[in-house]
Amino acid sequence: MFWYDHDPSGWGWFTMSVGMILFWAVIITFGVLLFRALSRPGDMKTALGPVPPRPTAEQLLAERFARGEIDEDEYHRRLTVLSGRADDGPRLRKS
Known part of the structure:
Protein backbone atom coordinates (compact mmCIF):
# COMPACT_ATOMS: atom_id res chain seq x y z
CA MET A 1 0.00 0.00 0.00
CA GLY A 49 -11.95 59.26 32.76
CA PRO A 50 -9.21 61.82 33.02
CA VAL A 51 -7.36 62.03 36.30
CA PRO A 52 -7.95 65.40 37.98
CA PRO A 53 -4.84 67.56 38.37
CA ARG A 54 -3.14 67.67 41.75
CA PRO A 55 -3.85 70.82 43.75
CA THR A 56 -1.07 73.40 43.95
CA ALA A 57 0.60 74.40 47.20
CA GLU A 58 -1.32 77.66 47.23
CA GLN A 59 -4.62 75.79 46.88
CA LEU A 60 -3.72 73.44 49.73
CA LEU A 61 -2.77 76.40 51.90
CA ALA A 62 -6.07 78.13 51.08
CA GLU A 63 -7.97 74.96 52.02
CA ARG A 64 -6.18 74.78 55.37
CA PHE A 65 -7.03 78.44 55.99
CA ALA A 66 -10.66 77.83 55.03
CA ARG A 67 -10.90 74.86 57.42
CA GLY A 68 -9.50 76.98 60.24
CA GLU A 69 -6.33 74.97 60.72
CA ILE A 70 -4.16 78.09 60.41
CA ASP A 71 -4.86 81.73 61.21
CA GLU A 72 -4.70 84.71 58.84
CA ASP A 73 -1.18 85.79 59.84
CA GLU A 74 0.22 82.31 59.28
CA TYR A 75 -1.64 82.04 55.97
CA HIS A 76 -0.13 85.29 54.65
CA ARG A 77 3.33 84.38 55.96
CA ARG A 78 3.29 80.97 54.28
CA LEU A 79 1.80 82.39 51.09
CA THR A 80 4.66 84.90 50.97
CA VAL A 81 7.19 82.07 51.36
CA LEU A 82 5.49 80.03 48.66
CA SER A 83 5.49 82.89 46.21
CA GLY A 84 9.23 83.33 46.82
CA ARG A 85 9.20 86.85 48.24
CA ALA A 86 10.90 87.91 51.43
CA ASP A 87 9.21 90.35 53.84
CA ASP A 88 11.24 93.29 52.54
CA GLY A 89 10.17 92.81 48.92
CA PRO A 90 12.92 91.39 46.69
CA ARG A 91 12.33 87.95 45.22
CA LEU A 92 14.52 85.10 46.34
CA ARG A 93 16.56 83.20 43.79
CA LYS A 94 15.31 79.70 43.05
CA SER A 95 18.07 77.23 42.39
Whole structure:
Protein backbone atom coordinates (compact mmCIF):
# COMPACT_ATOMS: atom_id res chain seq x y z
CA MET A 1 0.00 0.00 0.00
CA PHE A 2 1.68 3.40 -0.51
CA TRP A 3 4.22 3.09 2.29
CA TYR A 4 6.75 5.46 0.80
CA ASP A 5 4.80 7.56 -1.67
CA HIS A 6 3.15 10.03 0.74
CA ASP A 7 5.80 10.89 3.28
CA PRO A 8 6.91 14.53 3.48
CA SER A 9 10.28 15.42 2.11
CA GLY A 10 12.97 17.39 3.95
CA TRP A 11 11.28 20.67 3.12
CA GLY A 12 7.98 19.33 4.40
CA TRP A 13 9.50 18.55 7.78
CA PHE A 14 11.19 21.96 7.83
CA THR A 15 7.99 23.88 7.08
CA MET A 16 6.01 21.86 9.62
CA SER A 17 8.66 22.55 12.29
CA VAL A 18 8.75 26.28 11.54
CA GLY A 19 4.96 26.41 11.49
CA MET A 20 4.73 24.71 14.88
CA ILE A 21 7.30 27.10 16.38
CA LEU A 22 5.42 30.11 14.99
CA PHE A 23 2.12 28.72 16.24
CA TRP A 24 3.39 28.36 19.81
CA ALA A 25 5.14 31.73 19.65
CA VAL A 26 1.83 33.40 18.74
CA ILE A 27 -0.04 31.54 21.51
CA ILE A 28 2.58 32.44 24.16
CA THR A 29 2.75 36.08 23.00
CA PHE A 30 -1.03 36.38 23.19
CA GLY A 31 -1.02 34.87 26.68
CA VAL A 32 1.69 37.24 27.93
CA LEU A 33 -0.05 40.31 26.47
CA LEU A 34 -3.38 39.24 27.96
CA PHE A 35 -1.78 38.71 31.37
CA ARG A 36 -0.06 42.11 31.27
CA ALA A 37 -3.28 43.85 30.20
CA LEU A 38 -5.33 42.28 32.99
CA SER A 39 -2.76 42.81 35.75
CA ARG A 40 -2.44 46.61 35.43
CA PRO A 41 -4.51 48.21 38.20
CA GLY A 42 -3.32 51.75 37.38
CA ASP A 43 -4.92 51.77 33.94
CA MET A 44 -8.43 51.50 35.34
CA LYS A 45 -8.25 55.13 36.47
CA THR A 46 -7.59 56.36 32.96
CA ALA A 47 -10.30 54.10 31.58
CA LEU A 48 -12.87 55.74 33.82
CA GLY A 49 -11.95 59.26 32.76
CA PRO A 50 -9.21 61.82 33.02
CA VAL A 51 -7.36 62.03 36.30
CA PRO A 52 -7.95 65.40 37.98
CA PRO A 53 -4.84 67.56 38.37
CA ARG A 54 -3.14 67.67 41.75
CA PRO A 55 -3.85 70.82 43.75
CA THR A 56 -1.07 73.40 43.95
CA ALA A 57 0.60 74.40 47.20
CA GLU A 58 -1.32 77.66 47.23
CA GLN A 59 -4.62 75.79 46.88
CA LEU A 60 -3.72 73.44 49.73
CA LEU A 61 -2.77 76.40 51.90
CA ALA A 62 -6.07 78.13 51.08
CA GLU A 63 -7.97 74.96 52.02
CA ARG A 64 -6.18 74.78 55.37
CA PHE A 65 -7.03 78.44 55.99
CA ALA A 66 -10.66 77.83 55.03
CA ARG A 67 -10.90 74.86 57.42
CA GLY A 68 -9.50 76.98 60.24
CA GLU A 69 -6.33 74.97 60.72
CA ILE A 70 -4.16 78.09 60.41
CA ASP A 71 -4.86 81.73 61.21
CA GLU A 72 -4.70 84.71 58.84
CA ASP A 73 -1.18 85.79 59.84
CA GLU A 74 0.22 82.31 59.28
CA TYR A 75 -1.64 82.04 55.97
CA HIS A 76 -0.13 85.29 54.65
CA ARG A 77 3.33 84.38 55.96
CA ARG A 78 3.29 80.97 54.28
CA LEU A 79 1.80 82.39 51.09
CA THR A 80 4.66 84.90 50.97
CA VAL A 81 7.19 82.07 51.36
CA LEU A 82 5.49 80.03 48.66
CA SER A 83 5.49 82.89 46.21
CA GLY A 84 9.23 83.33 46.82
CA ARG A 85 9.20 86.85 48.24
CA ALA A 86 10.90 87.91 51.43
CA ASP A 87 9.21 90.35 53.84
CA ASP A 88 11.24 93.29 52.54
CA GLY A 89 10.17 92.81 48.92
CA PRO A 90 12.92 91.39 46.69
CA ARG A 91 12.33 87.95 45.22
CA LEU A 92 14.52 85.10 46.34
CA ARG A 93 16.56 83.20 43.79
CA LYS A 94 15.31 79.70 43.05
CA SER A 95 18.07 77.23 42.39
